[in-house]
Amino acid sequence: MRILFIADVVGTPGRKAVEERLPSLREELDVDFCVANGENVADGVGITPKLADRLLVAGVDAITLGNHVWRRIEIVPYLTGSDRVVRPANLGSAAPGKGLAIVAARDGTRVAVINVMGSLFIDVPVSLWEVVDGLVEEARRSTPFVFVDVHAEATSEKVALAQWLDGKATAVIGTHTHVQTNDARVLPGGTAALSDAGMTGPHESVIGVRSDLAIKRMRTGLPVRFETASGDVRIEGAIIDCDGDGHASACRTVRVSVG
Numbered sequence: 536m537r538i539l540f541i542a543d544v545v546g547t548p549g550r551k552a553v554e555e556r557l558p559s560l561r562e563e564l565d566v567d568f569c570v571a572n573g574e575n576v577a578d579g580v581g582i583t584p585k586l587a588d589r590l591l592v593a594g595v596d597a598i599t600l601g602n603h604v605w606r607r608i609e610i611v612p613y614l615t616g617s618d619r620v621v622r623p624a625n626l627g628s629a630a631p632g633k634g635l636a637i638v639a640a641r642d643g644t645r646v647a648v649i650n651v652m653g654s655l656f657i658d659v660p661v662s663l664w665e666v667v668d669g670l671v672e673e674a675r676r677s678t679p680f681v682f683v684d685v686h687a688e689a690t691s692e693k694v695a696l697a698q699w700l701d702g703k704a705t706a707v708i709g710t711h712t713h714v715q716t717n718d719a720r721v722l723p724g725g726t727a728a729l730s731d732a733g734m735t736g737p738h739e740s741v742i743g744v745r746s747d748l749a750i751k752r753m754r755t756g757l758p759v760r761f762e763t764a765s766g767d768v769r770i771e772g773a774i775i776d777c778d779g780d781g782h783a784s785a786c787r788t789v790r791v792s793v794g
């Protein structure tokens with residue numbers, strides 16, 4: 536089983552890169568299952584039903600989200616009814632949607648996809664540590680293939696979660712910070728880990744935002760309306776190979792220039 540994770544898809548450039556390149560990339564890389572983080576696909580913050588559908592039609596099997604989950608409120612009914620789009624599991628108990636989905640891969644094998652958020656600089660109502668064990672146990676009752684997107688600022692939280700889940704999850708892959716880290720590895724128990732898978736979108740930017748606008752806000756403290764940048768568009772992410780019992784055998788980063 537080969538899983539392709541597509542890191543945080545940012546705005547129109549990121550979405551177009553997925554639509555134009557993912558079908559051929561899936562073939563070239565012989566991908567069985569594809570997960571994408573889509574929390575930035577609607578002009579950099581949030582996701583709409585239409586954009587979620589476009590990613591799914593392009594060849595994404597499951598979508599994870601993050602702290603911007605509710606920026607586009609029209610996603611609420613969609614998330615409630617979706618069995619392929621998950622939001623962070625550690626929201627309040629009344630939040631719509633769910634944090635675990637079980638989705639069929641190319642050959643019908645079931646893959647569990649879990650989304651959790653870290654605590655540093657992110658306002659989470661519930662610690663991920665309160666929910667993650669139950670989610671992984673629930674997932675493993677259905678399948679040994681368990682993919683976890685840990686959406687967090689701190690590498691320490693992501694490294695800790697990967698170690699905690701070593702042997703229980705197939706992969707624990709970090710998102711949110713948009714800068715790909717150089718620590719793709721398989722832990723001793725067979726869990727693939729990467730602190731940040733990077734960003735699918737314009738890299739001539741400040742993590743997807745037009746650099747002049749991001750710098751102006753930082754330098755002046757004035758409110759500045761952000762716009763998605765356009766240059767150096769890449770698909771970034773990770774490839775995870777795993778055997779039949781859900782243990783990872785290899786984990787490497789992906790970086791593909793588009794256009």
Ligand SMILES: [Fe+2]
Pocket residue numbers: 574601602603686711
């Ligand atoms: Fe985020």
